[in-house]
Amino acid sequence: xxxxxxxxxxxxxxxxxxxxxxxxxxxxxxxxxxxxxxxxxxxxxxxxxxxxxxxxxxxxxxxxxxxxxxxxxxxxxxxxxxxxxxxxxxxxxxxxxxxxxxxxxxxxxxxxxxxxxxxxxxxxxxxxxxxxx
Amino acid sequence: xxxxxxxxxxxxxxxxxxxxxxxxxxxxxxxxxxxxxxxxxxxxxxxxxxxxxxxxxxxxxxxxxxxxxxxxxxxxxxxxxxxxxxxxxxxxxxxxxxxxxxxxxxxxxxxxxxxxxxxxxxxxxxxxxxxxxxxxxxxxxxxxxxxxxxxxxxxxxxxxxxxxxxxxxxxxxxxxxxxxxxxxxxxxxxxxxxxxxxxxxxxxxxxxxxxxxxxxxxxxxxxxxxxxxxxxxxxxxxxxxxxxxxxxxxxxxxxxxxxxxxxxxxxxxxxxxxxxxxxxxxxxxxxxxxxxxxxxxx
Ligand SMILES: Nc1nc2c(ncn2[C@@H]2O[C@H](COP(=O)(O)OP(=O)(O)OP(=O)(O)O)[C@@H](O)[C@H]2O)c(=O)[nH]1
Ligand SMILES: [Mg+2]
Numbered sequence: 192x193x194x195x196x197x198x199x200x201x202x203x204x205x206x207x208x209x210x211x212x213x214x215x216x217x218x219x220x221x222x223x224x225x226x227x228x229x230x231x232x233x234x235x236x237x238x239x240x241x242x243x244x245x246x247x248x249x250x251x252x253x254x255x256x257x258x259x260x261x262x263x264x265x266x267x268x269x270x271x272x273x274x275x276x277x278x279x280x281x282x283x284x285x286x287x288x289x290x291x292x293x294x295x296x297x298x299x300x301x302x303x304x305x306x307x308x309x310x311x312x313x314x315x316x317x318x319x320x321x322x323x324x
Numbered sequence: 325x326x327x328x329x330x331x332x333x334x335x336x337x338x339x340x341x342x343x344x345x346x347x348x349x350x351x352x353x354x355x356x357x358x359x360x361x362x363x364x365x366x367x368x369x370x371x372x373x374x375x376x377x378x379x380x381x382x383x384x385x386x387x388x389x390x391x392x393x394x395x396x397x398x399x400x401x402x403x404x405x406x407x408x409x410x411x412x413x414x415x416x417x418x419x420x421x422x423x424x425x426x427x428x429x430x431x432x433x434x435x436x437x438x439x440x441x442x443x444x445x446x447x448x449x450x451x452x453x454x455x456x457x458x459x460x461x462x463x464x465x466x467x468x469x470x471x472x473x474x475x476x477x478x479x480x481x482x483x484x485x486x487x488x489x490x491x492x493x494x495x496x497x498x499x500x501x502x503x504x505x506x507x508x509x510x511x512x513x514x515x516x517x518x519x520x521x522x523x524x525x526x527x528x529x530x531x532x533x534x535x536x537x538x539x540x541x542x543x544x545x546x547x548x549x550x551x552x553x554x555x556x557x558x559x560x561x562x563x564x565x566x567x568x569x570x571x572x573x574x575x576x577x578x579x580x581x582x583x584x585x586x587x588x589x590x591x592x593x594x595x596x597x598x599x600x601x602x603x604x605x606x607x608x609x610x611x612x613x614x615x616x617x618x619x620x621x622x
Contacts, residue, residue, distance in 0.1 A: 194408070195407045195408070196345070198341075217410060218410070220408065222406050222408060223408065224406050224407045225408050226402075226408065226409045226431075226432045227408065227409065227411065228411045228430055229410065229415060230415070238421075238422060242414070245337055245427055245429065246337075246411075246414075246430060247337040247429075274333075275334050276334055
């Protein structure tokens, strides 16, 4: 299995300034064959959705540690919808409490990957998710 | 922007992907009529990390100041092993990446080794129909002389660094003969004036007749944003010079030539990739013949 030919945007919304996790996942995706675009720190959902459309990505990975993930995710999904791009998948990574998972999935998130997961498992799930796309 | 316009943006974006991802056969099938006029194209090349993306960001923010629209195509290298890539040029384009009049598309080089990407010529061609005023192309960071960008754009800017040492390196690689504008970037660092003077001297050793373009040498730094005004002016001057001096037919010829050559190179690579290993058992002459036969099959 490989992510060859898939375009993935790794985005870092929210106010925290730690993007080591985002960079590690970006490199892992690259090593799995994906073309990875990284937004840099502290981007708004509006900006992230616009870049996702302009770069025509298959998926957006939102890396979040700051705790405001519910708002950020629903805003990003809304913005994508406004841009006629609801088919672009959203993955969420970082520190996401178990209690919030069901709500995020119901809102339209395609996968949640918490910091305690092995990166090979994360890649496997993303590959499966994008293969069915 | 209205909803309709935004939907158009998505459609354009998807159309560009289709062109970028097309195989050689698909590309040839989908090519339109040659355009009579093409958008003005600026190409920026130079060593990895020399500041190409940063320059584009500063430059484009000036160029769209008057409400015009610019498309940026930025190429980063694909890993030859995993085929994946980190497309990191956009991160350096913060001053314009938020501007709705600027469209940035990052693409991986894929099979190309000439500083451009698969289907770059066709991708630029596809950009014609979307109300852009100009296109800016950033090549992969190249160490050695890479001339391919010359064939596809109107104005070539070569970015050099103060720490490129003495200009001999640049002379050896031949890059001092291909650009229209030479930029010594990071001129806030020591050594910039020296190298600017050296490059200037080398460029000026040639004599230029009054109808020829005399390449100019400039210094820029993201610490002094005014330095990009000079670059912007130089680009406009070159553009004006082109309008009255360039031989359109011969330029079109070199574009078509490049396009055909890169399609052919890639077709060969596509075929080699799917050739069963045992077909390489044999004399190079025989394998070559086999490949030639495959090339002729439609
Ligand atoms: N000191 C100084 N640093 C600069 C200047 N311009 C760019 N840089 C820095 O140089 C580094 C590389 O800049 P980029 O714009 O990414 O260079 P590039 O040529 O596009 O790089 P590649 O696309 O990877 O080949 C970044 O850390 C920039 O912040 C400058 O004028 N002065
Ligand atoms: Mg760059």
